[in-house]
Amino acid sequence: MAEGQETELKLAASPAMLAQLREHPLLAGKDTALTLVTRYFDTPDAILHRHGATLRLRDDGTKSEQTFKSTAGSDSSLRRGEWNAPATGEAPDPQTLPAAARKLLEPLLVDARLRPLATTRIERITRRLKFGTSTIEAAFDSGTVEAGRRSEPVCELELELVDGEAADLFALARQLPLGPELAWSTESKGERGHALALKLPFTAARAGEVALTPAMTVAEGFQVIAWNCLAQFLGNYREVLASGDPDAVHQSRVAIRRLRAAFSLFGDHVTDERSAAFRAEWKAAGDALSPARDIHVLVERIESAAQDAKDDTLDLLKHLRAQRKKATREAQTALSDPALQQLLIGFAEWLEHDLPSASEPLSEFAARTLARRRRKLVKQPALDKLSDETLHELRIQGKKLRYAAEFFDALYPDKKSAKERRAFAKALGKLQDCLGSVHDIAVAHDQREHLFAGKEPIAAAGLSAQLAELLDKHGPGRKRLIKSASKALDRVAEAPAWWKFPIIEQ
Known part of the structure; x- marks a missing residue:
């Protein structure tokens, strides 16, 4: 592998699964057993954690080494910067790390004192494998991550590329028994240690900056965008499984929507014999999350409306919360299916490895796509004349244009267009929010019969009527939302074509 880079696929496993994997023929090889004690360090204000970096000391019984790891690469969730140096004492000494590591680390540690935060104690068995054209190191890890009196078990399989192609990591993983007991995880041991030490609650992973450059081709641009969307999903879906956290459900769904929008935006440029199946499977994954997200939004709206309601809403809220719990369990069941892991990997x-080759300059494609999508969006009759279904279709068009503007924003770093880009994004966001609220109201009304199915008819009718009244009286109504959406659409139509500004080569 390139110096200063780690390429690794981590699979969280149950203890029984890890034992089973040690007998798997594709993972067979000579065992090397190690006991690893690793201490993770950070500043009192956790600046390394906030920048997605880790600094550690590791002792394997024969040597002690310090390691600095930076954030994952912009083109995938596999690659991280990694630099090592012999340990010189009981704490890391950044001055002994390679120059590339010091350049990243020193600005973070200006006048800052390092302190130990967490420790991992791992029993590791490693094996060197040949798979495809690559050499891969498989590490079977079991142990604990500890911070003070708190601890959590660690049980995982790490597949690290020694040399060869990253695609071989996935080709190997696809032939393992993927599922709820063996699932892709992007959370490092260091991140787990920080979360434990700092008592950090789960924070949903939101869309990160898409690191495009003007020198990229269309294929390269799509690859970076798709990895960005995939990283967002990977940062949330395991929390959906663990707790059903509403924000994790929402951001998992957003990640899928962004990815599906990317497929739509790039069209035939990324079409081959496998792409149609991927698009269908990602749609199914998003659809599995939709009922849970819809009921989360509905419950929040009704809980807020209930505070001002004169009538007793306890029975209605009790029923809706039960429906929320049911929808969340169904989403968890869908995401725990082995088919999802096969899709991810x-x-x-x-x-x-197999992304179609599209050599057109990305900058030309971006300008053409943004112009065409805007023309299509703004050619609409008066919004108050449109049905809820047509408004929903318009919302999807606006969302795709908004995602396109966000995806391609990094191609236009010049200050001249910055104000126009922000105004354009704000108008599209307002349009999406307003039409989204119209859609939420419509869905809630349309699904009232489904929400109360199974209840005694008279009780169901009463709760359904109460729900309709709360929806109609609380928050902005359909007429007001559409008026605001129309103004936002006008601002989109009138916005300068900032994608025509010269692109600055970086």
Whole structure:
């Protein structure tokens, strides 16, 4: 592998699964057993954690080494910067790390004192494998991560690329027994240690900056965008499984929507014999999350409305919360299916190895796409004349244009267009929010019969009527939302075509 870079696929496993994997023929090889004691360090204000970096000391019984790891690479969730140096004492000494590491680390540690935060104690068995054209190191890890009196178990399989192609990591993983007991995880041991030490609650992963450059081709641009969307999903879906956290559900769904929008925006440029299946499977994954997200939004709206309601809403809220719990369990069941892991791993392999080659300059494609999508969006009759279904279709168009503007924003770093880009994004966001609220109201009304199915008819009718009244009286109504959406659409139509500004080469 390139110096200063780690390429690794981590699979969280149950203890029984890890034992089973040690007998798997594809993972067979000579065992090397190690006991690893690793201490993770950070500043009192956790600046390394906030920048997605880790600094550690590791002792394997024969040597002690310090390691600095930076954030994952912009083109995938596999790659991180990694630099090592011999340990010189009981704390890391950044001055002994390679120059590339010091350049990243020193600005973070100006006048800052390092302190130990967490420790991992791992029993590791490693094996060197040949798979495809690559050499891969498989590490079977079991142990604990500890911070003070708190501790959590660690049980995982790490597949690290020694040399060769990253796609071989996924090709190997696809042939393992993927499922709820063996699932892709992007949370490092260091991140787990920080979360434990700092008592950090779960924070949903939101869309990160898409690191495009003007020198990229269309294929390269799609690859970076798709990895960005995939990273957002990977940062949330395991929390959906663990707790059903509403924000994790929402951001998992947003990640899928962004990815599906990318497929739509790039069209035939990324079409091959596998892409149609991927698009269908990602749609199914998003659809599995939709009922949970819809009921989360509805319950929040009704809880807020109930505070001002004169009538007793306890029975209605009790029923809706039960429906929320049911929908969340169904989403968890869908995401725990082995088919999702096959989709994740297979899609990543396709991105790394089989993505169709599209050599058109990305900057030309971006300008053409943004112009065409805006023309299509703004050619609409008066919004108050449109049905809820048509408004929903318009919302999807606006969302795709908004995602396109966010995806391609990094191609236009010049200050001249910055104000126009922000105004354009704000108008599209307002349009999406208003039409989204119209859609939420419509969905809530349309699904009232489904929400109360199974209840005694008279009780169901009463709760359904109460729900309709609360929806109609609380928050902005349909007429007001559409008026605001129309103004936002006008601002989109009138916005300068900032994508025509010269692109500055970086």
